[in-house]
Amino acid sequence: MKSKRKTTIxxxxxxxxxxxxxxxRALNDNPRISDKTKEAVKKVxxxxxxxxxxxASALRSGKSNLVGVIVPKTNSYFFSTVVESIENELNKEGYxxxxxxxxxxxxxxxxxxxxxxxxxxxxxxxxxxxxxxxFSHYEKIKSKxxxxxxxxxxxxxxxxxxxxxxxxESSHLVVEHLVEQGCKRIAHLAGLSQARIYxxxxxxxxxxxxxxxxxxxxxxxxxxNLTLEDGRKKTKELLRLPNRPDAIYAAGDYAALGAxxxxxxNNIKVPEEIALVGFSNExxxxxxxxxxxxxxxxxxxxxxxxxxxxxxxxxxxxxKPVLTKTILKAELIIRDSSKKI
Amino acid sequence: MKSKRKTTIxxxxxxxxxxxxxxxRALNDNPRISDKTKEAVKKVxxxxxxxxxxxASALRSGKSNLVGVIVPKTNSYFFSTVVESIENELNKEGYxxxxxxxxxxxxxxxxxxxxxxxxxxxxxxxxxxxxxxxFSHYEKIKSKxxxxxxxxxxxxxxxxxxxxxxxxESSHLVVEHLVEQGCKRIAHLAGLSQARIYxxxxxxxxxxxxxxxxxxxxxxxxxxNLTLEDGRKKTKELLRLPNRPDAIYAAGDYAALGAxxxxxxNNIKVPEEIALVGFSNExxxxxxxxxxxxxxxxxxxxxxxxxxxxxxxxxxxxxKPVLTKTILKAELIIRDSSKKI
DNA sequence: AAATATTGTTCAATCGTTTGAACAAAGTAC
DNA sequence: GTACTTTGTTCAAACGATTGAACAATATTT
Numbered sequence: 001m002k003s004k005r006k007t008t009i010x011x012x013x014x015x016x017x018x019x020x021x022x023x024x025r026a027l028n029d030n031p032r033i034s035d036k037t038k039e040a041v042k043k044v045x046x047x048x049x050x051x052x053x054x055x056a057s058a059l060r061s062g063k064s065n066l067v068g069v070i071v072p073k074t075n076s077y078f079f080s081t082v083v084e085s086i087e088n089e090l091n092k093e094g095y096x097x098x099x100x101x102x103x104x105x106x107x108x109x110x111x112x113x114x115x116x117x118x119x120x121x122x123x124x125x126x127x128x129x130x131x132x133x134x135f136s137h138y139e140k141i142k143s144k145x146x147x148x149x150x151x152x153x154x155x156x157x158x159x160x161x162x163x164x165x166x167x168x169e170s171s172h173l174v175v176e177h178l179v180e181q182g183c184k185r186i187a188h189l190a191g192l193s194q195a196r197i198y199x200x201x202x203x204x205x206x207x208x209x210x211x212x213x214x215x216x217x218x219x220x221x222x223x224x225n226l227t228l229e230d231g232r233k234k235t236k237e238l239l240r241l242p243n244r245p246d247a248i249y250a251a252g253d254y255a256a257l258g259a260x261x262x263x264x265x266n267n268i269k270v271p272e273e274i275a276l277v278g279f280s281n282e283x284x285x286x287x288x289x290x291x292x293x294x295x296x297x298x299x300x301x302x303x304x305x306x307x308x309x310x311x312x313x314x315x316x317x318x319x320k321p322v323l324t325k326t327i328l329k330a331e332l333i334i335r336d337s338s339k340k341i
Numbered sequence: 342m343k344s345k346r347k348t349t350i351x352x353x354x355x356x357x358x359x360x361x362x363x364x365x366r367a368l369n370d371n372p373r374i375s376d377k378t379k380e381a382v383k384k385v386x387x388x389x390x391x392x393x394x395x396x397a398s399a400l401r402s403g404k405s406n407l408v409g410v411i412v413p414k415t416n417s418y419f420f421s422t423v424v425e426s427i428e429n430e431l432n433k434e435g436y437x438x439x440x441x442x443x444x445x446x447x448x449x450x451x452x453x454x455x456x457x458x459x460x461x462x463x464x465x466x467x468x469x470x471x472x473x474x475x476f477s478h479y480e481k482i483k484s485k486x487x488x489x490x491x492x493x494x495x496x497x498x499x500x501x502x503x504x505x506x507x508x509x510e511s512s513h514l515v516v517e518h519l520v521e522q523g524c525k526r527i528a529h530l531a532g533l534s535q536a537r538i539y540x541x542x543x544x545x546x547x548x549x550x551x552x553x554x555x556x557x558x559x560x561x562x563x564x565x566n567l568t569l570e571d572g573r574k575k576t577k578e579l580l581r582l583p584n585r586p587d588a589i590y591a592a593g594d595y596a597a598l599g600a601x602x603x604x605x606x607n608n609i610k611v612p613e614e615i616a617l618v619g620f621s622n623e624x625x626x627x628x629x630x631x632x633x634x635x636x637x638x639x640x641x642x643x644x645x646x647x648x649x650x651x652x653x654x655x656x657x658x659x660x661k662p663v664l665t666k667t668i669l670k671a672e673l674i675i676r677d678s679s680k681k682i
Numbered sequence: 683a684a685a686t687a688t689t690g691t692t693c694a695a696t697c698g699t700t701t702g703a704a705c706a707a708a709g710t711a712c
Numbered sequence: 713g714t715a716c717t718t719t720g721t722t723c724a725a726a727c728g729a730t731t732g733a734a735c736a737a738t739a740t741t742t
Contacts (some may be wrong), residue, residue, distance in 0.1 A: 008698055019722050055461050056698035059396045059727050096456050099440040115437050118395050156627035257628060284625050287598055349728055360692050397728030402699045
């Protein structure tokens with residue numbers, strides 16, 4: 001027969017004929033408690049299979065040791081590895097991670113925040129849904145006084161810590177590479193320009209063209225939600241242009257895949273006739289034929305930095321939200337889809 | 342200036358000159374409270390931006406309204422859609438979902454459970470890591486008296502609710518289809534036979550062969566961890582056989598993709614020379630060339646059923662863990678990789 | 683009009699832990 | 713031997729809600 005009720009510090013106290021407070025302090029390694037008592041307490045705790053009630057502890061101390069992570073989509077290699085890395089880092093420090101997904105929906109994102117705040121998380125780590133253009137729901141987090149860290153999809157206006165890659169620079173890497181391969185008419189399947197990261201990729205693309213003395217043809221920029229389907233659609237449009245591009249740079253791997261499908265369906269050789277570059281280094285980019293050139297965002301490192309930043313904030317009493325940015329240099333992974341030479 | 346401290350029911354009580362208990366009951370729609378009071382309370386709650394402290398409520402009532410979900414890998418279409426569906430269903434009922442990933446590691450799975458129990462979740466929904474062969478850590482959940490529901494990767498020995506698809510039958514579907522396409526030597530990239538679901542797929546495969554009067558050649562069964570790399574390796578082995586298979590049925594889509602790569606690298610036509618079938622209906626199976634025939638596991642439905650089962654259990658006072666199984670019929674999605682005719 | 687039922691609210695305990703302050707005992711200083 | 717530290721522990725009040733029981737006020741029955 002298993003023990004009915006859970007053991008509490010009271011039970012331990014009873015066994016040892018000391019008070020619950022002494023037990024509590026002993027378990028928390030309070031310097032005022034003698035080593036002898038500490039040992040005894042820990043031994044009994046083990047024997048009684050004592051499991052601290054985090055709720056009670058959280059209630060009293062005001063710390064839940066829970067961190068909420070909001071992910072646009074767990075079903076993405078990038079996000080799932082970032083989260084994994086955040087988890088690893090925070091678990092070490094005794095924090096547990098609650099993952100919620102917004103599914104790229106603004107409404108769900110609001111609900112997520114509401115939920116996390118109700119759960120009394122000690123902080124929130126978030127990446128914005130594509131839909132999100134209004135940020136007032138994030139003010140709630142700030143006004144609660146708990147740390148808020150944004151990653152990948154951030155926004156200056158929220159004025160908090162942000163960790164991500166240099167999207168502007170990434171576009172330069174891509175364009176430079178394509179120019180080296182001899183491309184002259186580089187199209188861009190751009191992300192929704194409302195989001196900062198996609199805006200930066202577009203800026204980078206435009207500036208890089210100029211840098212390499214290539215004319216800017218706005219017909220070659222197609223704004224897209226970067227899904228596979230939309231990638232197909234926008235690529236079809238590109239192919240209908242009187243003057244076809246000789247390279248396509250998609251701001252997302254799925255859109256790149258859509259493009260690849262259309263090109264292959266039209267018997268256009270990749271990379272010989274049209275070179276192709278994606279973004280994010282989703283696993284499939286290295287799995288298909290041809291393998292797709294793409295940008296790696298240092299997933300693990302981002303997660304680690306995010307976690308570290310959170311820890312820094314949460315351990316810093318009287319800290320105020322402030323805009324900081326940690327920008328990582330992205331890495332261009334050159335594969336077959338763009339190797340003309 | 343924002344309000345410093347959080348508003349509590351006490352604050353509301355003070356404003357209205359009633360007691361906190363009345364406020365609590367008003368907010369929880371207790372029939373003993375007059376409609377007038379209820380309205381007044383709710384109005385003030387809104388004005389003061391009252392946010393119930395779930396911790397306190399959980400501590401007192403013994404209900405955290407948190408449900409832990411353990412996923413082997415979030416980075417899988419199957420799991421991420423199942424989780425999404427669980428989330429949707431449980432959110433409706435006021436439960437919040439904590440997702441943790443085991444990353445297919447037994448040790449991490451143990452830690453996950455520990456973590457979730459400490460967080461005082463009201464129940465746990467889990468799918469076993471591939472590594473897991475010892476189940477004692479699940480006993481802890483059972484002995485706590487909270488519901489435990491397994492999905493997809495389950496195990497009879499744990500003796501709790503299980504929801505998944507009919508793996509045995511699925512193999513029959515696959516073999517039958519391949520036989521119809523004229524295949525005579527069907528190889529099986531099997532999952533690790535320690536796991537029940539893979540064992541069942543193997544049994545189904547063996548029995549189906551017999552049913553169709555095909556000889557069983559154990560050389561054609563390759564046990565694998567079903568990663569892309571291992572899929573490649575085991576396929577190479579298959580190709581080295583004196584008597585090659587004319588079809589490969591992989592118990593996982595990634596392994597199937599590995600197989601496809603090897604076949605293509607060896608200029609073996611799929612499906613003409615060797616037909617290929619995967620398992621799980623990962624999105625990429627419909628994205629590559631040729632599209633891969635696979636088994637759909639009704640992801641959404643599984644999630645929904647899991648959630649419903651949890652709700653049933655959690656709402657049933659004096660319920661005891663008991664083995665039940667809800668087995669869904671899987672669906673064969675026929676695509677190019679197996680269409681010989 | 684007394685007895686009873688109904689309604690609306692308050693009282694006080696409680697969930698399991700933490701924590702500031704109080705206190706006792708022992709050790710050190712002068 | 714009195715005064716002051718140091719050490720180890722206890723006391724009691726929190727944290728913010730819920731909840732059974734008690735109570736008062738009003739309504740209903742007889």
